Each structure stands twice: as C-alpha cells, then as structure tokens.
Amino acid sequence: MTKTNLPPAEDDPHPEHSRDAPLSIHDLTVAYHRKPVIWDIDLDLPEGKLIAVVGPNGAGKSTLLKACLDLIPRVSGDIRVYGKPYRQQRSLIGYVPQRESVDWDFPVSALEVVTMGVYGSIGWFRPVLRKHRAKAQEALEKVGIGHLAGRQISQLSGGQQQRVFLARALAQEAQLYFMDEPFAAVDAATERAIVALLRELQQQGKTCLVVHHDLATVARYFDHVILLNMRVVAAGPTAEVFHNENLQKTYGGKMPLLEEAGQALRQNLS
Amino acid sequence: MTWYTMDTWIVVVGALAGIACAIPGCFLVLRQMSMMGDAISHAVLPGLALAFLITGSRASVTMFIGAALIGLLTAVFTQWISSWGKVERGASMGIVFTTLFAVGLLLIVQAAHHVELDPGCVLYGALELTPLDTVTPLFWLGLGWETPRAFVVLGIITLVNLALLLLFYKEFKISSFDPNLATTLGINAQKMHYLLMSMVAVTTVAAFEAVGSILVIALLIVPAATAYLLTDRLSTMLLLGGGFGVLAAAMGHFLAVWLPEVHGLPDVSSAGLVAVTSGIFFAAAVLLAPRYGMLGKFLNRRPLKKHKAATPLSPEKT
Ligand SMILES: Nc1ncnc2c1ncn2[C@@H]1O[C@H](COP(=O)(O)OP(=O)(O)OP(=O)(O)O)[C@@H](O)[C@H]1O
Ligand SMILES: [Mg+2]
Numbered sequence: 117m118t119k120t121n122l123p124p125a126e127d128d129p130h131p132e133h134s135r136d137a138p139l140s141i142h143d144l145t146v147a148y149h150r151k152p153v154i155w156d157i158d159l160d161l162p163e164g165k166l167i168a169v170v171g172p173n174g175a176g177k178s179t180l181l182k183a184c185l186d187l188i189p190r191v192s193g194d195i196r197v198y199g200k201p202y203r204q205q206r207s208l209i210g211y212v213p214q215r216e217s218v219d220w221d222f223p224v225s226a227l228e229v230v231t232m233g234v235y236g237s238i239g240w241f242r243p244v245l246r247k248h249r250a251k252a253q254e255a256l257e258k259v260g261i262g263h264l265a266g267r268q269i270s271q272l273s274g275g276q277q278q279r280v281f282l283a284r285a286l287a288q289e290a291q292l293y294f295m296d297e298p299f300a301a302v303d304a305a306t307e308r309a310i311v312a313l314l315r316e317l318q319q320q321g322k323t324c325l326v327v328h329h330d331l332a333t334v335a336r337y338f339d340h341v342i343l344l345n346m347r348v349v350a351a352g353p354t355a356e357v358f359h360n361e362n363l364q365k366t367y368g369g370k371m372p373l374l375e376e377a378g379q380a381l382r383q384n385l386s
Numbered sequence: 387m388t389w390y391t392m393d394t395w396i397v398v399v400g401a402l403a404g405i406a407c408a409i410p411g412c413f414l415v416l417r418q419m420s421m422m423g424d425a426i427s428h429a430v431l432p433g434l435a436l437a438f439l440i441t442g443s444r445a446s447v448t449m450f451i452g453a454a455l456i457g458l459l460t461a462v463f464t465q466w467i468s469s470w471g472k473v474e475r476g477a478s479m480g481i482v483f484t485t486l487f488a489v490g491l492l493l494i495v496q497a498a499h500h501v502e503l504d505p506g507c508v509l510y511g512a513l514e515l516t517p518l519d520t521v522t523p524l525f526w527l528g529l530g531w532e533t534p535r536a537f538v539v540l541g542i543i544t545l546v547n548l549a550l551l552l553l554f555y556k557e558f559k560i561s562s563f564d565p566n567l568a569t570t571l572g573i574n575a576q577k578m579h580y581l582l583m584s585m586v587a588v589t590t591v592a593a594f595e596a597v598g599s600i601l602v603i604a605l606l607i608v609p610a611a612t613a614y615l616l617t618d619r620l621s622t623m624l625l626l627g628g629g630f631g632v633l634a635a636a637m638g639h640f641l642a643v644w645l646p647e648v649h650g651l652p653d654v655s656s657a658g659l660v661a662v663t664s665g666i667f668f669a670a671a672v673l674l675a676p677r678y679g680m681l682g683k684f685l686n687r688r689p690l691k692k693h694k695a696a697t698p699l700s701p702e703k704t
Contacts, residue, residue, distance in 0.1 A: 149470075182566070185566075185569075185570050186569070186570075187566050187569055187570070206570065206571065206572050209570060211566070211567060211570045213564065213566055213567065217564070217566065218563060218564045219416075219418070219563070222416060222562070222563045222620075223416070223614065223617060223618050223619055223620050223622075223623050224559070224563060224619075224620060225618070225619070228559075228620075229563070232556075232559075232560045232563070232564065232567060232571075235556055235557075235560055235568075235571055235573065236571035236572055236573075238556070240557070241553055243555075243556070244556055268618035284567075288571075
C-alpha cells in the first residue's frame with residue numbers, strides 16, 4: 117500500500133464533500149513523464165446538470181476526464197462516483213471520447229460500434245445477442261441515423277460519426293456521462309441534435325460533464341461551468357463564474373482567445 | 387508431376403500455420419502493430435538459444451517455453467520503453483527486437499559450436515522436412531498412429547487460437563477498436579493486449595520451427611492485410627485471412643513441386659514460395675479489391691464523372 121494515509125472507504129474521508137455527488141474529485145494531480153499537467157483539482161459535480169469544461173488547448177481537459185476514468189495513472193487524488201470509489205461504479209458511467217481517438221477504418225459497422233456500449237452489461241464469455249443489437253439500433257434511431265446502421269464507419273460524415281459515439285453512450289444507459297468535445301467539427305443541425313439529447317438526458321436526472329470549446333455557446337447550453345487551465349480557475353453555476361475576469365485568468369496571455377472570450381461575453385450581455 | 391503423401395503433409399502443416407497465424411495477425415494489422423509480429427518473431431531467437439544453453443537440451447518443450455517467454459518480454463519491454471522513454475512505439479519495438487535478435491544470433495553461433503543449431507534453418511525453416519520428423523501422439527491410448535510432429539504442434543496451436551478467438555471475440559474487438567472505452571467498461575485493454583501478444587509469441591514459436599521466421603512473418607501479416615482490403619466486417623476478415631493462409635500454403639508448395647519439373651529450376655524452397663504466393667494475393671487485392679483496391683477506386687469514381695458530364699452547367703451560372 118502506498119496510500120497509507122487513505123482512510124477506509126466506509127467513513128467519509130472528506131466531510132466537506134457531499135457524499136453522493138455524481139462525481140467528487142479530491143486533490144487530483146496528474147503527470148505525464150513526471151511533469152504535472154493538472155494539479156490540486158477539487159471538484160464536486162451537482163446532480164442532474166449539464167456541466168461544461170472549458171479551457172485553452174493543452175489545459176488538461178481530456179486529461180481530467182481520463183484521470184477520472186482511470187485511463188491514466190494519477191499522482192494523487194481520490195475520485196468518487198455517487199459516493200463510492202470509481203471502480204465499483206463503472207456501470208454508472210458513459211464515456212464519449214474525442215473523435216480522433218479511434219481508427220475509423222476499422223472493419224465495423226455503425227451498429228456494431230454502438231453495440232459496444234452494452235458489452236459491459238453482457239459480461240465475459242457471453243455472445244452479443246439480438247436483444248443487445250436491438251438496443252443499439254434503438255439508440256441509433258434516437259440520434260437520427262438509424263438508417264445508417266449497416267454502414268462501415270469510415271463512410272459516415274464527421275457529424276454522423278459523432279452521433280454514433282453519442283448513440284453508443286446512450287446504449288450504455290449510464291447516470292454520469294463524460295463527453296470529450298462532442299461538438300467538435302459538427303454542423304448546425306448535428307449541434308442542435310446533440311443539445312436536444314443533452315437536455316433529454318438532463319431531464320432524466322443524468323449528469324453530463326462536457327468538454328466544450330465554443331465559448332459563445334457555453335452560457336446557452338450549460339448550467340454549470342468548470343474553467344480549467346492546469347488547475348481549476350473557477351467552477352460553479354454559469355451565471356456566477358462565467359465572466360470576463362475568470363476567462364482572462366483561464367485564457368490569460370492568449371490574445372486571440374481572449375478576444376473570442378470578450379466577444380462571447382458581449383453576446384451574452386446583449 | 388508427382389505428388390506424394392509427403393507433399394500433402396507439407397501443405398497441411400503450412401495451412402495450419404496459415405490459420406494459426408491469421409488469427410492474431412488480423413488483430414495486429416487492425417491495431418497497426420504489424421511490426422510487432424516482426425519484432426516478436428525475431429526476438430524469439432535468443433529465447434531458443436538461451437533455453438538451449440541453460441538446459442543443454444534440444445527438447446522441444448524447453449525451447450518452446452523459453453522462446454515464447456522472450457517473445458512476450460519483447461511486448462513488455464516495448465511497452466515500457468515507449469511509456470517511460472518518450473519514444474514512440476515503432477521505435478521502441480525497433481530498439482528491443484534488433485537488440486534481442488543480435489543477442490540471439492550471437493548465442494546461436496555460440497551454441498552451434500556444440501550442436502547443430504543452424505542459423506539458416508532458423509530463418510528459412512525446413513517445411514520440406516517436416517513430414518520426416520514424426521511422433522505417435524496417441525501412444526497413451528495405445529494407438530501407434532504416426533504423424534508429423536509439426537502437424538501435432540500446429541494443430542494444437544490452431545485449436546487454442548480458435549478457442550481464444552471464440553471465447554474473447556467481443557473483447558478482442560472492442561479493445562482493438564477503442565481500448566479506452568473497453569477499459570471504462572471493465573474490459574482491461576492492457577490485459578487483452580498481452581493476451582494477444584502471448585498468442586503471437588506462442589504461435590510464432592510453434593510455426594517457426596516448421597516454416598522459419600521469414601514465413602511466419604509473412605503468414606502473420608500478409609493474408610490478414612489482404613483480407614483487410616476485401617471486407618468491411620471483422621468476422622469476414624478473420625475468415626478470409628485464414629483462407630488466404632491456407633491457399634498460399636497449398637499454392638506455394640504446389641509451385642515448389644511443379645516449377646522445377648516444368649522449368650528445370652533446381653530445388654526451390656516451399657516456404658519461400660508460400661511467402662511469394664501470399665504476396666501475390668496481396669498485390670492482386672491491392673489492384674482488384676472492389677472498394678479499397680485501385681480498380682475499385684477507379685470504377686467508383688467513374689459514374690460520378692459521367693453524372694457530372696450529363697448535367698451541363700446552366701448558362702446563367704457562368
Ligand atoms: N500521452 C501524453 N504524453 C505526454 N504528454 C501528454 C500526453 N497527453 C497529453 N499530454 C500533455 O498534457 C497536457 C494536457 O493535455 P490534454 O490533452 O489534457 O489537453 P486538452 O485540454 O484536452 O487540450 P485540447 O483542447 O487540445 O484537446 C498538454 O500539455 C499535453 O501536451
Ligand atoms: Mg482534449
């Protein structure tokens with residue numbers, strides 16, 4: 117045991133954290149090759165909200181998501197999902213990775229990719245059955261591309277590929293969703309479809325943590341926002357924390373982005 | 387042309403090697419890790435030599451375990467070097483397997499002073515000689531059925547690989563396509579990676595004695611890559627990969643028997659011709675594959691051009 121200072125899971129180690137927040141992160145630090153990229157992260161996500169993670173390129177947004185999902189090792193930090201350690205709560209979590217993270221030339225159809233979302237509930241040594249495929253088909257219909265189920269995935273447009281990933285997350289039937297840039301390079305129609313989907317998830321009491329790049333739409337789409345640049349600059353309800361000063365602290369020194377932020381604010385005010 | 391029972395055995399052994407190799411081979415191709423097959427099949431050399439030097443015996447089981455372990459170590463070292471040393475995976479594979487291969491050659495040359503452990507045989511194998519080395523695998527049942535040892539070894543490996551593929555089909559599929567998602571679903575992609583690498587190592591070692599390291603690399607990658615060009619489904623790709631392996635073994639050996647008689651070529655190697663045949667299949671697929679081949683791409687473009695030509699630009703647009 118390296119973490120001897122960690123108390124047993126039964127009693128609440130951090131009384132200041134709410135016990136059954138969908139996600140509570142305590143004192144998280146992550147390093148690549150011994151170089152820390154995010155540190156001192158303390159966060160509690162409110163339940164049933166759409167939460168944006170914003171920050172400049174390289175701020176560590178993807179890293180934050182991956183660290184919570186145990187995909188990369190943590191230097192320190194305690195991650196709890198609905199009050200229990202992450203590993204016990206896997207089935208409650210859905211993940212939409214960045215689109216570039218997979219090889220779209222892989223010989224699988226859209227339906228097969230979506231079916232992967234239910235592999236967790238099928239279990240080892242058991243085959244994929246018709247009912248699993250039916251569930252996947254249903255998820256595809258829900259994101260509006262049911263007719264493309266049989267297509268090999270490289271023959272889909274970028275927006276359609278993004279919808280496949282979302283359908284896969286839907287098929288997971290999770291409570292807490294991690295989405296890494298679902299809005300990247302999609303057209304207006306797809307963007308609207310994704311927003312509608314997020315709203316629907318929210319109405320079902322689910323929590324979505326979404327990495328988002330377009331500052332202009334943050335206030336319209338999200339209830340909460342986490343401003344991240346290697347550490348948490350600010351986190352809270354959008355109306356309270358998404359303002360010029362915080363954006364400057366987050367994007368500080370990057371002029372073009374600062375201008376963009378200013379524009380976003382002007383748009384919000386008007 | 388004269389075809390003996392021996393020739394049939396050679397084809398059967400080659401075909402089994404083809405099937406056994408195609409299974410992990412398809413996943414290597416899909417993970418863009420074809421080099422790993424190359425690396426592991428080179429790195430098993432020092433394993434063979436070390437096992438021999440340490441135990442002093444050429445008993446197959448010892449050599450087999452030694453080589454398979456070193457093969458697996460290649461995968462582990464590669465992973466370490468690329469995750470700790472800021473070196474991308476291709477390069478770290480290169481570092482590991484060239485080093486191990488060099489050590490292996492040194493050891494074999496060393497060992498060769500004591501016993502016949504022939505480096506040439508290691509590279510090219512001795513497919514033609516496999517029917518001569520026989521065992522009686524069912525002696526414990528009191529049966530005296532005599533059969534080539536390579537047939538027994540490769541038969542077992544083929545069955546094991548097929549069983550693993552069927553048992554872990556969806557796990558192999560998801561961890562090859564999206565290892566991060568697999569891990570979040572509780573299917574540890576790292577473990578699946580090492581299971582695949584173990585299959586590569588064991589298959590390589592088993593096939594290698596019969597067909598030599600060059601043909602092993604060819605059979606791991608070439609039929610799988612050929613199949614990849616011809617289909618959009620993973621299951622079809624696996625079937626085609628195995629099929630091309632079998633076809634290459636049959637045609638390759640047939641050519642090895644036929645060519646010397648027809649053209650008076652002296653003594654061509656069956657293993658070599660099997661590799662060449664699988665290469666020809668690949669070239670044919672590159673040219674003729676319906677969707678991903680050159681012809682396919684050409685034909686797919688044509689109707690579009692026709693269509694454009696058929697709708698002349700309206701005058702007001704100019
Ligand atoms: N595998 C890796 N090895 C080493 N460094 C990495 C690795 N992945 C990310 N980094 C570094 O960690 C930092 C944070 O990266 P991360 O991908 O989390 O940023 P991001 O906020 O998601 O950026 P983007 O908006 O471009 O997606 C960057 O400086 C990046 O260079
Ligand atoms: Mg990112």
